[in-house]
Amino acid sequence: MSILYVLFFLGNCLTACQKKIPSQSLQIFALDTFITLSADGNEAEEAVKAASSSLTALEKRLSRHIEGSEIDNLNHSSFGSPVTLSDDVYALLSKTLDMASKTDGIFDPTVGALMDVWGWNKDPDRIPQQDRIDEALSTLDYSRIHLLDDHQAYVDEGTIVDLGGVAKGYIADALMQQMKKYDVVRIILDLGGNICGWAKDRAIKVGVRSPKEESAMIAIVSVQEGSVITSGAYERYFEVDGKRYGHIMDTRTGYPVESDMLSVTVITEDGTLGDILSTTLFACGKEEAMELSEQLGVHCILCMQDGTLLVSEELKGSVDAQQGWTIQYFG
Amino acid sequence: MTRSDVAYRITKMAxxxxxxxxxxxxxxxxxPKGILPIPGLKLGLANIAILVTLYCVGKKEALAVAVMRSVMLLFFGGNVIGFSFSLIGGIAAWCxxxxxxxxxHVSIxxxxxxxxxxxxxxxxxxAVLVTRTLYVVIYLPYLMLASCAAGGVIAFLTxxxxKALDHFGMEMIQ
Amino acid sequence: MRNKDGQSNISAKKRHYPERRFKFASGDVLILLAVVIASAIMLVGVLFYEQSVKSKTRYVQISMDGQVLFKRDLSEFEEPMEYQLTVPEGMMVIYISSEEVYVKESPCEDKICVKEGALTHVGDGAVCLPNRVVVQIVAGEGESQKGPQDVDAVAR
Structure with a gap:
């Protein structure tokens, strides 16, 4: 979809402005999802406006579906003709590769071809043929991205870099940094369900959607500053013969992940990391997820089939389970 | 059917x-749009022409007129949503x-x-398809009742x- | 007046047009009755639905292209607000208070959504077809599930 904008101004309260802190909220359709930027404070309006223009600029550089974006250029590069990337994209890419090696390739930014084969950029409705999956798998390996000196990089032939699993987290962080520079007391960014919040005076309460029911929540998390990012197979999926295929791909088999968990929520100050890890932890399964999160020092909520929420010890006191869900701490 | 018959039918359709x-x-x-109290409600004067075609030319011709009318209105500065309404509505009505x-025992x-x-x-x-909301179904009973009243008027006018066409000797019966 | 008794001198094969009957007939009554009954059933259904959700919390829900853009408990709007929504044809203004919701301005041609007036009960709604926007009052979860109103955002 081209950049269709649906701007949705939460008009500043017209009558009651005298005593209240001004608040501003803006809804945009970008990154293939609905994004809400909101802020409270004297410069809320300026902060939101600035963030929305950076959002557009960042999308233009990071989306592989936009012709001429840095990632699009990278996907068209080769050994003979590497591309030069900007500072931040280069840094993001090296961080991404670092995480790919730390997670042993369970998280892998070269899933582009596989995502295309399954048709996740449109509305998929069928399982692709095995030979097409195999072909995509042969291009899927983070070692096929080569970072050179002087911010240059290239990919091996056929490999398609897709930052879909990082971009939202990264952009949220960047927007948050930018908005904090204004005179505001509270910022909440909702990037298609990835929540990034910050408040001066109080904790922000973020609900975590129930994987079973759209309007229900499994828990409420209090954060002073940071991102709450959830991954599961309930937001984007299709069904064939009663079997559900979610949009998180298993980079080893080339098929959607079949997790023993319903969803994984990561709570972290580093949104980029949180975005990567929510999908990764979901993909690697309960045991490994518990291990990996401790190893990386990331806090998470693992939502199990039986109504148990496995919560990192460190989150004690800041997670409130909702009706029908019980908390078990680990770590 | 001879060639002149075909030409005659086409002329009548046109x-x-x-x-x-x-x-x-x-x-x-x-x-003008929006003057009637129920969204989508119309008197449907054009239906006089469709009814006349159905009764005096033939069924297939009536469908053709209904479809062509929608298409032509689109060309004459209609919008796509209006077009889909009149097309789907027209086809359903023709059926x-x-x-x-x-x-x-059924009269005009x-x-x-x-x-x-x-x-x-x-x-x-x-409307359900356009808005992707079932909510609009709430208008259906009102729309159906009101449009039936309009349908009565149209039949009366048709x-x-x-009769006049018959009177002026348009050989409606081949 | 040429009536259907003219049939005698035309062979059945050649008849490609329907029989003409211009006098109100018994079948017509049946058709009219069927339409009235169907409409009545639908109206009663709607009425029952409205009755069953009367006690529930009222939420204002704004959707475009079937995608819910906005859903909030009406009681949150003790101070009325005006929402501006950029739609394909321009800007739409929706007034929301804890009492009522209405479309104040719309760029559409027919302004049916504006004429719809105040939406106050669950089941009320205003539709703007040209912009594919539906504003409606929907039933919430009620008291049993305290939550969605209390949080600042929901992670999905």
Missing amino acids: MMLALALVLSILEAWLL AMSLLSEAR FGVSFGGAACHSLGQILV IPVV
Whole structure:
């Protein structure tokens, strides 16, 4: 979809402005999802406006579906003709590769071809043929991205870099940094369900959607500053013969992940990391997820089939389970 | 059927299409958009032409006139949503009318009622698809009742037209 | 007046047009009755639905292209607000208070959504077809599930 904008101004309260802190909220359709930027404070309006223009600029550089974006250029590069990337994209890419090696390739930014084969950029409705999956798998390996000196990089032939699993987290962080520079007391960014919040005076309460029911929540998390990012197979999926295929791909088999968990929520100050890890932890399964999160020092909520929420010890006191869900701490 | 017969039928269809278009425009003048209390409600003057075609030319021709009318209105500065409403509504109405016109004990009034009701059904179906919300179905009962009343008026207006055409010797019966 | 008794001198094969009957007939009554009954059933259904959700919390829900853009408990709007929504044809203004919701301005041609007036009960709604926007009052979860109103955002 081209950049269709649906701007949705939460008009500043017209009558009651005298005593209240001004608040501003803006809804945009970008990154293939609905994004809400909101802020409270004297410069809320300026902060939101600035963030929305950076959002557009960042999308233009990071989306592989936009012709001429840095990632699009990278996907068209080769050994003979590497591309030069900007500072931040280069840094993001090296961080991404670092995480790919730390997670042993369970998280892998070269899933582009596989995502295309399954048709996740449109509305998929069928399982692709095995030979097409195999072909995509042969291009899927983070070692096929080569970072050179002087911010240059290239990919091996056929490999398609897709930052879909990082971009939202990264952009949220960047927007948050930018908005904090204004005179505001509270910022909440909702990037298609990835929540990034910050408040001066109080904790922000973020609900975590129930994987079973759209309007229900499994828990409420209090954060002073940071991102709450959830991954599961309930937001984007299709069904064939009663079997559900979610949009998180298993980079080893080339098929959607079949997790023993319903969803994984990561709570972290580093949104980029949180975005990567929510999908990764979901993909690697309960045991490994518990291990990996401790190893990386990331806090998470693992939502199990039986109504148990496995919560990192460190989150004690800041997670409130909702009706029908019980908390078990680990770590 | 000889070639002149074919030409004759086409001429009649073209006349009816022209009549349908004129009536559509006339209706837009008489009843500007939004003047009627129920969204989507129309008197449907153009349906006079469709009914005349159905009764005096043939069923297939009536469908052709209905479809062509929608297409031509789109070309004359209509919008795509309006087009899909009139097209789907028109086809639904034609289905009902062509079936009912063969039924026993059903007069032109019944045919027009059925057409109007199905036109409403088709319109609401399009509205559901356009808004992707079931909510709009709430208009269906009101729209159906009101459009049936309009259908009665249309049938009443159609009768003298058919009679007049007969009177002026348009050889409607081959 | 040429009536259907003219049939005698035309062979059945050649008849490709429907029989003409211009007098109100018994079948017409049946058709009209069917439409009235169907409409009545639908109206009663709607009425029952409205009755069953009367006690529930009222939420204002704004959707475009079937995608819910906004859903909030009406009681949150003790101070009325005006929402501006950029739609394909321009800007739409929706007034929301804890009492009522209405479309104040719309760029559409027919302004049916504006004429719809105040939406106050669950089941009320205003539709703007040209912009594919539906504003409606929907039933919430009620008291049993305290939550969605209390949080600042929901992670999905």
